[in-house]
Amino acid sequence: xxxxxxxxxxxxxxxxxxHIARGEEELYASQQRxxxxxxxxxxxxxxxxxxxxxxxxxxxxxxxxIVEEFIDQKARLQSLGSFLxxxxxxxxxxxxxxxxxxTSMDLDEILSIAMTAITAGKGFGMNRAFLLMTDKxxxxxxxxxxxxxxxxxxxxxxxxxxxxxxxxxxxxxxNFQKTKLASEKIKFHDxxxxxxxxxxxxxxIFNRALRERKPILIRDAxxxxxxxxxxxxxxxxxxxxxxxxxxxxxxxxLLVADNCITHKPITLHDxxxxxTFAFPVAFALERASLYERLQEEVDKLTAANxxxxxxxxxxxxxxxxxxxxxxxxxxxxxxxxPLMIIGGFxxxxxxxxxxxxxxxxxxxxxxxxxxQLEEVLEEVLSYADSLHPAMDIWDINQLLxxxxxxxxxxxxxxxxxxxxxxxxxxxxxxxDYKQIAFCIRTIFSAMLEAPDVDEIxxxxxxxxxxxxxxxxxxxTASRREAGEELSPTASIIQEMGNNLGIPLCKTILEKNGNxxxxxxLPLRGTKYTIRLPIRKEGD
Amino acid sequence: MAKILVVDDEENIRLxxxxxxxxxxxxxxxAASAVEAVARLEDKSFDIVVLDIKxxxxxxxxxxxxxxxxxxxxxxxxxxAFSGYKDDFSTWLADGYVVKSSDLTELxxxxxxxxxxxxxxxxx
Numbered sequence: 001x002x003x004x005x006x007x008x009x010x011x012x013x014x015x016x017x018x019h020i021a022r023g024e025e026e027l028y029a030s031q032q033r034x035x036x037x038x039x040x041x042x043x044x045x046x047x048x049x050x051x052x053x054x055x056x057x058x059x060x061x062x063x064x065x066i067v068e069e070f071i072d073q074k075a076r077l078q079s080l081g082s083f084l085x086x087x088x089x090x091x092x093x094x095x096x097x098x099x100x101x102x103t104s105m106d107l108d109e110i111l112s113i114a115m116t117a118i119t120a121g122k123g124f125g126m127n128r129a130f131l132l133m134t135d136k137x138x139x140x141x142x143x144x145x146x147x148x149x150x151x152x153x154x155x156x157x158x159x160x161x162x163x164x165x166x167x168x169x170x171x172x173x174x175n176f177q178k179t180k181l182a183s184e185k186i187k188f189h190d191x192x193x194x195x196x197x198x199x200x201x202x203x204x205i206f207n208r209a210l211r212e213r214k215p216i217l218i219r220d221a222x223x224x225x226x227x228x229x230x231x232x233x234x235x236x237x238x239x240x241x242x243x244x245x246x247x248x249x250x251x252x253x254l255l256v257a258d259n260c261i262t263h264k265p266i267t268l269h270d271x272x273x274x275x276t277f278a279f280p281v282a283f284a285l286e287r288a289s290l291y292e293r294l295q296e297e298v299d300k301l302t303a304a305n306x307x308x309x310x311x312x313x314x315x316x317x318x319x320x321x322x323x324x325x326x327x328x329x330x331x332x333x334x335x336x337x338p339l340m341i342i343g344g345f346x347x348x349x350x351x352x353x354x355x356x357x358x359x360x361x362x363x364x365x366x367x368x369x370x371x372q373l374e375e376v377l378e379e380v381l382s383y384a385d386s387l388h389p390a391m392d393i394w395d396i397n398q399l400l401x402x403x404x405x406x407x408x409x410x411x412x413x414x415x416x417x418x419x420x421x422x423x424x425x426x427x428x429x430x431x432d433y434k435q436i437a438f439c440i441r442t443i444f445s446a447m448l449e450a451p452d453v454d455e456i457x458x459x460x461x462x463x464x465x466x467x468x469x470x471x472x473x474x475x476t477a478s479r480r481e482a483g484e485e486l487s488p489t490a491s492i493i494q495e496m497g498n499n500l501g502i503p504l505c506k507t508i509l510e511k512n513g514n515x516x517x518x519x520x521l522p523l524r525g526t527k528y529t530i531r532l533p534i535r536k537e538g539d
Numbered sequence: 540m541a542k543i544l545v546v547d548d549e550e551n552i553r554l555x556x557x558x559x560x561x562x563x564x565x566x567x568x569x570a571a572s573a574v575e576a577v578a579r580l581e582d583k584s585f586d587i588v589v590l591d592i593k594x595x596x597x598x599x600x601x602x603x604x605x606x607x608x609x610x611x612x613x614x615x616x617x618x619x620a621f622s623g624y625k626d627d628f629s630t631w632l633a634d635g636y637v638v639k640s641s642d643l644t645e646l647x648x649x650x651x652x653x654x655x656x657x658x659x660x661x662x663x
Binding site: 336340347 | 552620638640
């Protein structure tokens, strides 16, 4: 019997069967596999069964049922196989996503993987996705990030790029985070702006999705009454999917996805798949934002610790200073009293000593030296006092007038002319009164002690961001050259007892960011300029 | 002429004040401690007290408070070696504050000023 089909042959040639494709060559030699895979569906085989029927072969009547059932079962098996494959792929994909989402604490990394997963062909394959986050403080849902092409050309470019580099989802997400995340945030700025909605707008589709905790699939945005026309216009698509992101009853935000380029319909299956993905994304986003906040708190705590350490050092320093102050006070008491007794009794004796008395000159020397020692002591004590600054807001004019009034009597006694010219409306200064008063007092003393001084003038003025206090005398010469007064701190101790005041003033002022300049004037006199930058409390 | 009580733990200072103030015609009594000062104040009436802040183991400021509390019309001038006390509000109870100096002019002027103020207050 000559058969049309090759089912009866052990081995065949390519001419015997037109259904064997390239890559299936082993079927030429395998009769069993060839019959099952090819012959049962072949029209030649059906013709051969017909021939058997004509020959009244007993199997000819049942063979078609068997073949039909076999083909049906085979199709069902194939369908189940492809279903299984697709589910396996989905599980693998979701597992890969979950691993990344569960292990990452970086908000940008989570955003990148989530948005790439939604838009990549290897992921959910949507064309475009938007992430909206709830801003609890401002009671708003805000557009945070948009990912995808803006037009067809850009889409082609992206797909070409993806096609060239066969990357895994994770690699794609990493690339996206590195090269595109920042620019994507700006790219959809206009749409994201329009997607912002107050949390109080209960009727808005976004709030509805968050309230009902269910995804919403919009099929015709332009006619759907529940969709804000402005939102439909901004997105420019009929169909889009809204996926709420809820983590442990907290409304984290929303995902909005569409197929703006391909206009491929979004199916219920797409929606279900995306819903499975929404929870880990919401959880990861919440965890990352909590971690970020925690990190901020840790940073704040670290900064506070640093400050505390500085404060502790300051306290130790201040305790040392306080000790210095106590010692100084104690020394003052111990020195000032005997000094006062020596000088006081010398003065008493001097009053009862005639001009011819040989002791008078000696007594005058004791009185003079005691007085000078008392002045030095006063300067040292004032300096020790100034080591504990008490910053407050002061009117420099008031301070100047207050200090100068102490010299009124001395000015009257010596007949030195005095003028004070203060500028009106000067800003208040944040300074230590005692320190600045000490400096002005010391400058006053220096001016009064200048030889041949007839006139003293002081003035204040505003110069840019500084307040300038200027003091002038017309003395012929100083005990020391004016410029030499500005000796460095290290040499201050050596100068003690000679003219300690001015170098101390310079040290005090400079320590507080101020400045003292002393100039010897061309003809006669000295000019003292104190420059005080205008600072506010907390500067 | 005024009756002045000088309270200072330094003997030589008490002596110096006594001589100098007596020279100006004042009647000067001295006390070396707060206890002695209280006793003097109980024994005799004074026009003014010149008080040192540091009195060996006692505080002149405590004595100042006691005087102000018990004899509110008694003027007190604080006389001390350290000008820093001027910023201590507890010294503000005193009628005058003078930093110790071998030149007693400032103290004498302050006594004059405080006494003048006192007599002004007492005038009907």
